[in-house]
Amino acid sequence: MLDEQTIRIVQATAPVLKEHSTTIGKRFYELLFAKAPQLNNLFNQTNQKRGLQQEALGYAVYAAGEHITNLEAIQPVIERISQKHRAIGITADQYPVVGETLLDAVKDVLKEQATEEIIGAWGRAYGAIADAFIELENKLYEETKRQPGGWEGFREFTIDRKTKESEEVTSFYLKPRDGQAIATYKAGQYLTVKLTIPGEQYTHLRHYSLSDAPGHDYYRISVKREDAHGETPEGLVSNYLHERIQQGDTVMVSAPAGDFVLAEDQSPVVLISGGIGITPLLSMLNTLAAEQPGREVAFVHATMNGGTHVFKEHVEQLAAAHPSIRSYVCYNAPTEEDKRQKSYDKEGVVDLPFLQAAAPGGEARYYLCGSLSFMEAVNRMLREGGVPADHIYYEAFSPVAILGEG
Incomplete structure (x- = not known):
């Protein structure tokens, strides 16, 4: 439970963090990858180059600070991030270095504005927010592992079929290499694919929506090849899947995840x-x-x-x-x-x-x-x-x- 002074400071300074959110996000990832380069294996490097991950972090920090007394108000954000954390394998022991680095980034960007009192308040707030994420993510890990056909971490799947849907889109039918059952999913959820690409220093993770109904002995994802345009680089993983991955090859996959699902009613x-x-x-x-x-x-x-x-x-x-x-x-x-x-x-x-x-x-x-x-x-x-x-x-x-x- 956060004390009133901490809440007051966090809510008062949240707009300042919003104003500098992109810069704070950029500095955060610079510091994080310098401290823990192995975390490059968990982040989409294309999104890093495009600045999307930095903007996302800045927004999430601001929103959490603004609603620190009522995190239910940003439950969709918490649920969406927690689902992705479970899918890529974020663990509780990674939260401390993230919190420490975030505060360092805030101090670097805000300089003298980031007083000890403000940094202390945000440190305590981060602890409360991290606890909320960890609790939800632990629940998701348990639910995923215990469901019929479920598994923990990444599992090896074989490309059973590769179907070209258009010049830009190809469908991949995935079956587990061990021949055992696979977890069901809710329509709208996604798979997370982990690839080791020759010449790349780190592994690459991507989320791809499941494009067929559940109930089959396979998963299907349909991937658009992302070409370079303007200053935006080509999609490294999508191009690798289109050009290099063939029928019979294997990929590592985590169990289906996501909060974008049909409401359980009969409405149109x-x-x-x-x-x-x-x-x-x-x-x-x-x-x-x-x-x-x-x-x-x-x-x-x-x-x-x-x-x-x-x-x-x-x-x-x-x-x-x-x-x-x-x-x-x-x-x-x-x-x-x-x-x-x-x-x-x-x-x-x-x-x-x-x-x-x-x-x-x-x-x-x-x-x-x-x-x-x-x-x-x-x-x-x-x-x-x-x-x-x-x-x-x-x-x-x-x-x-x-x-x-x-």
Whole structure:
């Protein structure tokens, strides 16, 4: 239990940390990797280069400080981070060095503003926040290990099949090398793949959404090859998977994780995806078709054109077989062939009238996945259209993102 003075100092200084959050995040990782270089094995180095991890850390620190007396207010952040920590294998004994380094980063950035009183208060606050994470993560580790087919840490899986879905997207069907049972999962969750890439000093971890319904003897992930553009480097892991990993090869995988799952009710569902964001929503669609065939579903997908539209035929077949499923397609830049075949419903970008026309009646629940800018835009439209915030769910492929928080 934190004392009142600690709470007062933390809440008063949280806006200052927010103002300098990106700089603090950058300095933190510089110091952390200097102190404990082995932790490079746990972090996405591409996100480091793009600055996403640094921004995520700064936001999380500010949010935790602002809500230090009511961490329930940021429960979605805590749950999302804890799920990822469990998936990559963060342990309780790693928290002290993180806390020590965070305080060092704050002192380096804020200089004389970071008085002993302020650093002491944030140190105590970090201890309370770390305890909350550790408690939840220990629970997740136990649940994951004890479930039928579950396991702890990483397990060896064989690429049973590799299927090219488009020029950019390839599906990988994974089966356990030991031939034993695998844990089930909830539609919308993801796998974490660990790869050792020749020439790379550290191992690489990536989260990939499961793109099929549970209940099979395999896991399926569908990976987009991320090419370099502008100052953004190519996706090291996605390119390695596309070009080097073949049928029969093995990869290390941790058990399914994630908090982006279908609500347990019978309300109508609107699944809205942009680009490769289709993957977790396709898992949801397949699950709904198999387990709740009468539940109303609107499947809205936005992409550039028919050349980038993955799983198009599959979704069309489901919609044809289930009257309760309706599909809506938006192409940003349709080709002449797309126009000739009339293979989409809207040209341009997703807008509120398009979403309102797609939405089934009643108190629908909305599930979003795509780029952060896409989801920010869709979330804003839905809120303007009167959809309650607690009826909107989303999966962010970036380290941490809270829609509406900028």
